Amino acid sequence: MGIKALDYESLNENVKKVEYAVRGELYLRASELQKEGKKIIFTNVGNPHALGQRPLTFPRQVVALCQAPFLLDDPNVGLLFPADAIARAKHYLSMTPGGLGAYSDSRGLPGIRKEVAEFIERRDGYSSDPELIFLTDGASKGVMQILNCIIRGQGDGVLVPVPQYPLYSATISLYGGSLVPYYLDESANWGLDVNNLRESVAQARFKGITVRAMVIINPGNPTGQCLSEANLREILNFCHQEKLVLLGDEVYQQNIYQDERPFISARKVMMDMGQPISKEVQLVSFHTVSKGYWGECGQRGGYFEMTNISPQTVDEIYKISSISLSPNVPAQIFMGLMVNPPKPGDISYEQYVRESKGILESLRRRARIMTDGFNSCKNVVCNFTEGAMYSFPQIRLPPKAIEAAKNAGKVADVFYCLKLLEATGISTVPGSGFGQKEGVFHLRTTILPAEEDMPEIMSSFKKFNEGFMEQYEDVKI
Amino acid sequence: MGIKALDYESLNENVKKVEYAVRGELYLRASELQKEGKKIIFTNVGNPHALGQRPLTFPRQVVALCQAPFLLDDPNVGLLFPADAIARAKHYLSMTPGGLGAYSDSRGLPGIRKEVAEFIERRDGYSSDPELIFLTDGASKGVMQILNCIIRGQGDGVLVPVPQYPLYSATISLYGGSLVPYYLDESANWGLDVNNLRESVAQARFKGITVRAMVIINPGNPTGQCLSEANLREILNFCHQEKLVLLGDEVYQQNIYQDERPFISARKVMMDMGQPISKEVQLVSFHTVSKGYWGECGQRGGYFEMTNISPQTVDEIYKISSISLSPNVPAQIFMGLMVNPPKPGDISYEQYVRESKGILESLRRRARIMTDGFNSCKNVVCNFTEGAMYSFPQIRLPPKAIEAAKNAGKVADVFYCLKLLEATGISTVPGSGFGQKEGVFHLRTTILPAEEDMPEIMSSFKKFNEGFMEQYEDVKI
Numbered sequence: 025m026g027i028k029a030l031d032y033e034s035l036n037e038n039v040k041k042v043e044y045a046v047r048g049e050l051y052l053r054a055s056e057l058q059k060e061g062k063k064i065i066f067t068n069v070g071n072p073h074a075l076g077q078r079p080l081t082f083p084r085q086v087v088a089l090c091q092a093p094f095l096l097d098d099p100n101v102g103l104l105f106p107a108d109a110i111a112r113a114k115h116y117l118s119m120t121p122g123g124l125g126a127y128s129d130s131r132g133l134p135g136i137r138k139e140v141a142e143f144i145e146r147r148d149g150y151s152s153d154p155e156l157i158f159l160t161d162g163a164s165k166g167v168m169q170i171l172n173c174i175i176r177g178q179g180d181g182v183l184v185p186v187p188q189y190p191l192y193s194a195t196i197s198l199y200g201g202s203l204v205p206y207y208l209d210e211s212a213n214w215g216l217d218v219n220n221l222r223e224s225v226a227q228a229r230f231k232g233i234t235v236r237a238m239v240i241i242n243p244g245n246p247t248g249q250c251l252s253e254a255n256l257r258e259i260l261n262f263c264h265q266e267k268l269v270l271l272g273d274e275v276y277q278q279n280i281y282q283d284e285r286p287f288i289s290a291r292k293v294m295m296d297m298g299q300p301i302s303k304e305v306q307l308v309s310f311h312t313v314s315k316g317y318w319g320e321c322g323q324r325g326g327y328f329e330m331t332n333i334s335p336q337t338v339d340e341i342y343k344i345s346s347i348s349l350s351p352n353v354p355a356q357i358f359m360g361l362m363v364n365p366p367k368p369g370d371i372s373y374e375q376y377v378r379e380s381k382g383i384l385e386s387l388r389r390r391a392r393i394m395t396d397g398f399n400s401c402k403n404v405v406c407n408f409t410e411g412a413m414y415s416f417p418q419i420r421l422p423p424k425a426i427e428a429a430k431n432a433g434k435v436a437d438v439f440y441c442l443k444l445l446e447a448t449g450i451s452t453v454p455g456s457g458f459g460q461k462e463g464v465f466h467l468r469t470t471i472l473p474a475e476e477d478m479p480e481i482m483s484s485f486k487k488f489n490e491g492f493m494e495q496y497e498d499v500k501i
Numbered sequence: 502m503g504i505k506a507l508d509y510e511s512l513n514e515n516v517k518k519v520e521y522a523v524r525g526e527l528y529l530r531a532s533e534l535q536k537e538g539k540k541i542i543f544t545n546v547g548n549p550h551a552l553g554q555r556p557l558t559f560p561r562q563v564v565a566l567c568q569a570p571f572l573l574d575d576p577n578v579g580l581l582f583p584a585d586a587i588a589r590a591k592h593y594l595s596m597t598p599g600g601l602g603a604y605s606d607s608r609g610l611p612g613i614r615k616e617v618a619e620f621i622e623r624r625d626g627y628s629s630d631p632e633l634i635f636l637t638d639g640a641s642k643g644v645m646q647i648l649n650c651i652i653r654g655q656g657d658g659v660l661v662p663v664p665q666y667p668l669y670s671a672t673i674s675l676y677g678g679s680l681v682p683y684y685l686d687e688s689a690n691w692g693l694d695v696n697n698l699r700e701s702v703a704q705a706r707f708k709g710i711t712v713r714a715m716v717i718i719n720p721g722n723p724t725g726q727c728l729s730e731a732n733l734r735e736i737l738n739f740c741h742q743e744k745l746v747l748l749g750d751e752v753y754q755q756n757i758y759q760d761e762r763p764f765i766s767a768r769k770v771m772m773d774m775g776q777p778i779s780k781e782v783q784l785v786s787f788h789t790v791s792k793g794y795w796g797e798c799g800q801r802g803g804y805f806e807m808t809n810i811s812p813q814t815v816d817e818i819y820k821i822s823s824i825s826l827s828p829n830v831p832a833q834i835f836m837g838l839m840v841n842p843p844k845p846g847d848i849s850y851e852q853y854v855r856e857s858k859g860i861l862e863s864l865r866r867r868a869r870i871m872t873d874g875f876n877s878c879k880n881v882v883c884n885f886t887e888g889a890m891y892s893f894p895q896i897r898l899p900p901k902a903i904e905a906a907k908n909a910g911k912v913a914d915v916f917y918c919l920k921l922l923e924a925t926g927i928s929t930v931p932g933s934g935f936g937q938k939e940g941v942f943h944l945r946t947t948i949l950p951a952e953e954d955m956p957e958i959m960s961s962f963k964k965f966n967e968g969f970m971e972q973y974e975d976v977k978i
Contacts, residue, residue, distance in 0.1 A: 029651045029713035029746045030783045032813040036653045039817055047607060047823035055606075069826070074599035081571065088569035091831075092561045100580040104572055120799070122551035127791075127798040129532075130524060161638050161801065164825040172675070174506045176513045194824045198649070236506035269506045306507045314604075321604040322597070322830035324638065336509040340516055346524035347671045348641040349546070352829045353799035354568075 041197045044190050045457020050441050054451035064449045065481060067469040070245075070413040072319030072383075075472045080318060080379050082109060082372040083361040087354055089113035090124055108371045116357045124353045130345040132159025132327070133353070136360040140327055143363030148292035156330045156338065159359060161351045163275050163312040163326035168195050169344060170308050170328065173337075174237050174269060175201035181228045183221065183238035183268065187416065187458035187466070189245040204228040204235055205459060210418065213407050214247035216240075218258045225266060237269040238262075240290065243276040243411025246458050246468040248391075250285040250410045256293040264305050272309040275326075276412040278316030281388040285410065291331055307331040313358045315413065317383040325355025390471045390478055391415070397482030401489045409471060416455070419465045419489075425496035437465040443492060448484045518674045521667050522934020527918050531928035541926045542958060544946040547722075547890040549796030549860075552949045557795060557856050559586060559849040560838040564831055566590035567601055585848045593834045601830045607822040609636025609804070610830070613837040617804055620840030625769035633807045633815065636836060638828045640752050640789040640803035645672050646821060647785050647805065650814075651714050651746060652678035658705045660698065660715035660745070664893065664935035664943070666722040681705040681712055682936060687895065690884045691724035693717075695735045702743060714746040715739075717767065720753040720888025723935050723945040725868075727762040727888045733770040741782050749786040752803075753889040755793030758865040762887065768808055784808040790835045792890065794860040802832025867948045867955055868892070874959030878966045886948060893932070896942045896966075902973035914942040920969060925961045 027034045051068050058064045066074060073079060086109050093113070095101050101110060119135035120126055131137065137154040144152035160166035168191075174180065175196065181204040184192045188205075196203045206224040208214040225235050240259060242251040251259075263270045272290040280287055291309055295302050313325040330338060365380075366373040391409040398406035398417040406417035421429075421436050429439030437454035444467075445451055455466025473481055504511045528545050535541045543551060550556060563586050570590070572578050578587060596612035597603060608614065614631040621629035637643035645668075651657065652673065658681040661669045665682075673680045683701040685691040702712050717736060719728040728736075740747045749767040757764050768786055772779050790802035807815060842857075843850040868886040875883035875894040883894035898906075898913050906916035914931035921944075922928055932943025950958055 026744050028744045028783050029657075030647075030785075030807075030810050030814050032811060032817065034653075034713075035650050035814060035817055039650050039821060042820055042824070044820055044823045047820075047826075069604060071599065071604045073602035074604070076599075079600065079602045084569045084571075088565040088572070091568060092565035094558065094561075095565070095581055098581055100577065103577040104575055104581055122548065122553075122799070123556065124799050125550035125556045125797045127546060127548045127551065161829060162825060168825065170507075173512050173516050176511075180506075191824060198821070198824070236511075267503050267505045306505050308507075320602045322599070322602050322827065324827070324829035330507075333507050334509060337507050337512060340509065340512055343519055343521055343524075344516060344675070346521045347519070347668060347675070348639060348645065349524075350799065350801070352638060352801035352832060354831055355829060 038198050038200045042194045043197070043457070044194045045453050046190055048453075048457060049438060050445060050451060050453060053442060054445055057445070057449070062449055064451050065473055066451050067473060068451045068453050070315065070470050070472065071321050072413075072472050073321065075470075076474045077319050077383060077472070078379075079320065080376060082366055082376050083318075083320075083358055085109035086112045086116065086361060087357055090116055090357055091354065093117055093123055106371045108366060112361070116360060120353060124357075126353070127350040128353055128356065130350050131157075131342060132351055132356050136356050139360045139364045140329075144291070144329060148289055148295065150292065150295040152329060156333070157327055158341065158345060159351045159356050160326045160328060161355065162314060162324040163273070163310040163328075164191050166310050166326055166328040167191060167271065167273070169341065170271065171195045171201070172199050173341060173344070175199040178202055179232060179234055181233040181235040183224060183235055185216065185239065185241060185244070187246050187455065187460055188239070189241055189273070190457055192239055193459070202228070202233050204233060207461065208244070208247055208249070210407065213410070214244055214249040216251065216255055216259070218262055221262055235266065235268060237271055239271045239273060241273040242290070243279060243287070245273075245276065245412050246414045246416040248407065248409035248412045248414055248416065250280060250282070250287065252285055253288050253293055256288065256290055257297060260290070260294050260297060260301055260305055264301050269306040269308065272307060274309055275312040275315045277311065278384070279387065279413060280411045281391040282408070282410050287411070291329070294331070304332060306333055308333070313355060313362050316362075317380040317387075318358070318362055320355075320358050323355040323358050324352060325359045327359060386475045387413070387471060390475055393478045393482065394469070394471050397486065401486050402493045404489060413470050413472060414468050415471055416466050416468050419467060421465050422493065422496045422498055424498060425492070428496060437467060440465065440492065441467050444485070444488055447488045450481065450485060515675050515677045519671045520674070520934070521671045522930050523667055525930075525934060526915060527922060527928060527930060530919060531922055534922070534926070539926055541928050542950055543928050544950060545928045545930050547792065547947050547949065548798050549890075549949050550798065552947075553951045554796050554860060554949070555856075556797065557853060559843055559853050560795075560797075560835055562586035563589045563593065563838055564834055567593055567834055568831065570594055570600055583848045585843060589838070593837060597830060601834075603830070604827040605830055605833065607827050608634075608819060609828055609833050613833050616837045616841045617806075621768070621806060625766055625772065627769065627772040629806060633810070634804055635818065635822060636828045636833050637803045637805060638832065639791060639801040640750070640787040640805075641668050643787050643803055643805040644668060644748065644750070646818065647748065648672050648678070649676050650818060650821070652676040655679055656709060656711055658710040658712040660701060660712055662693070662716065662718060662721070664723050664932065664937055665716070666718055666750070667934055669716055670936070679705070679710050681710060684938065685721070685724055685726070687884065690887070691721055691726040693728065693732055693736070695739055698739055712743065712745060714748055716748045716750060718750040719767070720756060720764070722750075722753065722889050723891045723893040725884065725886035725889045725891055725893065727757060727759070727764065729762050730765050730770055733765065733767055734774060737767070737771050737774060737778055737782055741778050746783040746785065749784060751786055752789040752792045754788065755795075755861070756864065756890060757888045758868040759885070759887050764888070768806070771808070781809060783810055785810070790832060790839050793839075794857040795835070795839055797832075797835050800832040800835050801829060802836045804836060863952045864890070864948060867950075867952055870955045870959065871946070871948050874963065878963050879970045881966060890947050890949060891945050892948055893943050893945050896944060898942050899970065899973045899975055901975060902969070905973060914944060917942065917969065918944050921962070921965055924965045927958065927962060
């Protein structure tokens with residue numbers, strides 16, 4: 025028998041090269057343990073509802089009515105749904121004559137793309153064109169689509185922050201391009217130094233790689249830092265000089281836990297800078313309904329907005345969207361609701377504000393509890409989670425632990441995280457899945473477990489860590 | 502200013518090579534005309550709800566409740582929802598502790614994959630393993646993912662029926678492989694002759710292409726034929742001899758409009774054939790919630806089932822699924838409902854049967870009205886639509902029309918379809934978008950317009966066609 029196309033030996037090599045740690049060895053082991061009856065705290069993925077966060081009520085009411093439009097003709101509908109949810113459901117249904125069961129345009133419903141454009145305009149103070157906004161099945165799908173357009177082969181490089189969210193490394197591998205790392209500075213609260221960028225580009229050139237695009241994740245994943253306006257200006261100048269497409273992963277823009285650096289979009293900074301930057305830098309910005317105080321991950325809704333991209337390229341991207349016909353329509357409506365929430369005076373306004381503020385304030389407290397908790401542990405140091413949904417503590421592993429990991433055939437941080445999982449049920453992702461400097465070890469955890477569970481989780485972590493460090497400490501007291 | 506990565510000139514060439522006619526020139530022109538106020542009948546895409554088909558009530562009730570689980574605690578819920586919809590919503594919510602807002606496993610919810618496996622077992626009489634079933638955002642996404650694993654470069658060929666659904670040609674272009682066409686025989690009701698397959702493979706080899714996979718679309722799109730069991734056996738023998746992965750696009754399995762050849766799955770035939778075929782042919786079968794009497798296109802739900810694929814390859818496919826985290830969860834629930842509909846004795850059973858039978862019987866009548874209508878037109882011949890959702894009439898264009906098209910810079914069938922669109926508002930897809938033999942012209946239309954509108958649409962088509970033929974006929978009477 026010869027080898028067949030779906031035998032491992034003959035698969036597309038780019039597929040095999042992909043690594044995706046967020047759902048990698050740790051996650052698989054955690055799933056096994058869960059099946060065996062162990063209580064697992066899944067902090068490997070930013071998946072708030074899975075850890076008990078309740079969905080916002082108003083958007084769920086609206087989407088439920090859109091799924092069951094016959095309820096709108098029922099005289100009892102007012103007993104279960106408020107009038108503004110009913111009105112809003114009618115508003116969205118009027119945009120899609122076939123309802124949620126009809127494919128939309130491949131870019132998404134025009135009416136919702138218009139609402140997104142209005143949101144961007146309110147946020148940034150610059151008008152936005154709905155024709156340059158495409159709705160997607162989550163932000164990841166949009167990132168993949170754009171990278172597929174950019175990457176022509178191994179000679180094409182994409183600058184990616186390290187530590188990075190593995191969507192980028194995985195997608196660049198899958199499409200056969202080259203990841204060009206630029207290191208964030210842990211000692212400067214994961215700051216981005218433009219000199220590092222220059223060095224990364226120079227090194228890539230030396231290897232024959234043409235750098236074509238740069239990814240920023242703001243707020244950072246897994247690192248949680250918020251980029252300052254000054255830093256964004258430097259980045260935009262750099263992209264302009266180097267003729268790089270800037271991919272702005274801004275999915276955590278609602279998740280800000282400090283007041284010094286509020287979120288500012290790459291697009292706003294670019295427009296503020298004026299010509300030539302504002303007219304020449306190619307920017308694609310990504311957003312989602314999965315993060316923020318929404319956390320509607322399972323709905324798979326997102327968008328990307330293109331700036332300074334020619335109509336001919338937009339047409340090509342549209343054509344590629346067409347192959348899979350349309351993003352899912354219910355999540356398009358979630359996106360409409362996210363960018364156009366209840367307004368003061370609406371029946372559901374107070375509830376909406378109460379729910380969203382409650383989530384955001386609790387996340388802010390949890391960010392603090394987690395960072396402080398890590399910093400109280402032996403051989404653990406952690407920058408404050410300024411934004412996003414993650415803590416990324418450095419674990420200073422003693423040489424004996426690194427040795428023990430080697431003997432077990434594991435990367436040292438994988439070794440640590442596996443032990444943590446077995447001992448406590450806390451499922452994290454080893455720092456090596458995101459990239460880190462040689463010989464430095466981290467783990468990523470979300471700040472999403474319920475606030476009331478946090479103290480116990482942190483004390484369970486602390487206890488494990490102490491035992492671990494004691495076991496592998498060189499000099500015992 | 503140099504060229505930037507998202508300038509048209511420097512895009513990934515594979516992206517530029519993609520053609521996707523279903524949403525191509527005709528669709529774009531139709532959208533323009535619609536904006537200008539013209540009434541357009543969109544028969545370019547199999548999008549039943551957009552043409553007035555009502556969704557089935559029970560699944561919408563269940564998904565609405567899953568979106569708004571707080572309704573389950575409302576004492577008035579029974580006024581708007583039947584008890585079995587409430588019970589079913591609880592059943593699905595119990596499978597996803599975070600509800601619809603939580604990412605599921607990247608393969609889909611285990612409980613729903615189990616329901617799919619049970620459906621396959623009931624359908625085929627052979628057990629199915631949920632671990633080999635992956636839920637997807639529609640069947641197209643699954644097809645793209647599998648082709649991405651198979652195609653390593655231009656030297657890899659995929660046998661695709663011609664005429665074909667352009668998902669296949671587009672995806673093969675996008676991933677840089679080679680489409681190897683095999684022609685369906687229009688004079689034998691679009692039958693598949695295995696000798697043609699052999700010839701296609703031989704020709705591909707001569708060009709240095711290794712054929713690695715074969716696509717069948719059963720029932721056919723755009724051609725509407727249903728494959729016989731004997732034909733499927735020949736195909737499976739051929740795949741076995743040639744060591745081809747068989748991709749079974751079976752999304753229209755509910756759409757059957759004759760009694761001679763009921764749908765039979767490739768997997769059942771393969772299992773019936775016994776060893777070595779049943780143990781050696783690699784098969785991936787695709788299904789969806791978008792077609793059948795469901796037509797829930799906008800929800801984007803589907804699955805694929807793998808047979809005779811090694812665990813190591815399944816792990817690779819799982820890893821690739823992980824990059825975009827999870828298929829959308831609401832559509833997973835639609836899939837669960839589709840494979841596990843209300844049973845006799847359930848409160849909603851009769852309504853469910855009445856609605857689904859009503860849709861299917863009407864489609865059957867519409868298939869007949871359309872085929873007969875086309876065959877009553879001058880220079881038009883059309884095989885009966887045995888299954889799926891399309892008619893694919895051959896239009897025998899007079900030489901003068903072909904000449905006029907050439908002068909207008911159009912492919913002849915595009916020229917015809919554009920004139921049809923401008924005159925009648927009927928938006929079809931030219932046969933050249935699906936592939937056809939040199940010098941033979943077709944168009945594809947869905948059979949989905951409302952039954953009561955059918956006579957008018959067909960008479961409007963007939964009138965246009967007569968005028969067209971008269972205008973371009975060589976010898977005028």
